[in-house]
Amino acid sequence: MIRRLLHSPRRAAMALAAIVPIGAIGIWGLMDQQRSLPVSAPAPLAPPTAPMQVYHLGHSLVGAEVPHMLQQFAGAGHSYNMQRGSGTSLRAHWDETEEILDFEQVNAAPIWRAPRAAIASGDYDAVILTEMVELRDAIRYFDGAKFLHLWAELTRNSNAETRLYLYETWHRLDDPAGWLTRIDRDLDALWLGQLMAKDARAGADHPIYLIPGGQVLGAVVRAAEAGQLAGVTHREQLFARNEDGSLDQIHLSPLGAYVIAMAHYAVLYHRSPEGLPHQVTLSDGTPFAAFNSAEAAAETQALIWQVVTRIPHTGLSPAAPAGAQPTKVAS
Template sequence: MTKALVVVAVTIAVLSALYVWRSSSHKPLGQEAFDALYEAPAPKPPQTMNAMHLGHSLVSHDMPELLVQLSDGRYHYNSQLGWGTFLKAHWDPDTPINGFEDSNGHPQFRDAHEAIASGEYDAIILTEAVEIRDSIKYMDSAKMLHNWATKARANNPDVRVYFYETWHDLDDPEGWLERLDRDLEMYWEGAILRPALNLDDNPQPIYVIPAGQVMARFVREIEKRGGVGPIKSRTDLFSDTIHFNAYGAYLVALTHFAVLYQTSPVGLPHNLVKFDGTPAPDPGPEAAKLMQEIVWDVVTRYSRTGVPQQN
């Protein structure tokens, strides 16, 4: 990296940190206390799981359906989605959810407040809209994550709450991989998760599903190798510059499986069916195995997942 690029990178990092400091009105949980929350893994999960997904199109209809198949039918889910929907829009009944009818016209839809108030779920999986900085600045992401987690636990003290980390546009001017490297600690943790935890007198872990980190690791590996199977570059995981295609959905579903079940995905099937019942494009055995191995390596080296860590 040239000296000029180093200066630019440092400048962006400093400005981004300043942006977060000015944007968030909530003080983050201290680093030592934050680390301590995740020293022990999450309790062993049930093998048959009921889950609620709350988010937007980076959840999609296909990804949870792939998860059902990866779990051999032991995963049961409902969802409430929208187009680019903020956690605040899901929380506030007076805030319209863009694309609500198109996103939720299926049997797995359940009103989010009704679902979480039921106490029927083992896992609640939340994600925030990207651009993540705008969500933090304008939509009080930390408070919304806290609100949903608090409501879930009030209705089921044993529920696990998960925060699904996503990614930004492939054409992001700051660099797609560069943002994945930086944003997890700076924004997803530093400006949302840690402040959300600090709003509690007695914080309980909210576990992270690090799909963005898995994407970054997998993309670096396939691009270093010049491609694996049908996947030659990062664009082969996407249908446009941000929404995953069937290969990307499979990678994200594997990540959810590994975190939710605390189980290695190595050896899971890769010839699956999409939400609409049509065959999902098969990444093939070599690419699928690489995906599975990378997923397990990432989640067992990042304690926020709640998965038992590698020694």
């Protein structure tokens, strides 16, 4: 019997659970923990030497403003295409027969480009993927890990030089477990654990890196609500308002988009957002002042740099330069 069990780890675990009290060994908790272990951090990337052409694939937590502000931060030469929907999974983007909610309202050429053809062209320096939330549902019911891997493989097979990123987002402010609790817990257990595990095993030579949007947003909220940031005092400032004036529980305000766009800039270009303009334009051309002054913006910008440089999955070297500088054009 022991020999048969050794050839079937799952059968062995079930047999062990039958004869040993759960409280004594915690076998099921151990198995769940092993399934959720975060992937190891890949080797740091070299900073890019030229403006980047980027493809964003996702949903409303990408939105119109984050890529638009990122382009302003990066400067001349940076360009992007995208496809998004409302609550859209990576599976729905992959399966062209699936309906994408609000597709016509949020996708228009020339910014929109069909994702499979776009990525297969090999035109992009970076492809940024994100999965729908609730992330647990995306993994369990929408095969999130499988489709993240399929998109990554399409990218790798199309251009060996294209950098791959997973954009970590967040759940609703009114999540029963607590918004900050979910941000703290989900990074290792879900984003770097269950969602990325399949691809990490198969694509170790061309890994997916992380844009830690949820971690950045959580750090800004904690600092703001502790009175440590000029111009930001509470989390509601980072989130949009519905037409009736009530708080949108998940979508970003222009200030929230500004914060997340700076996180994208820092990770993609290996540069601190310190010194980036505090006044930008929105995607509809409206001027927007994120802060009253460059000095006020600098505190939030410095905090974002601290967050992205202490997470090794971003691909940033610990010795990455501080201070926003013009991106060099390759000769």
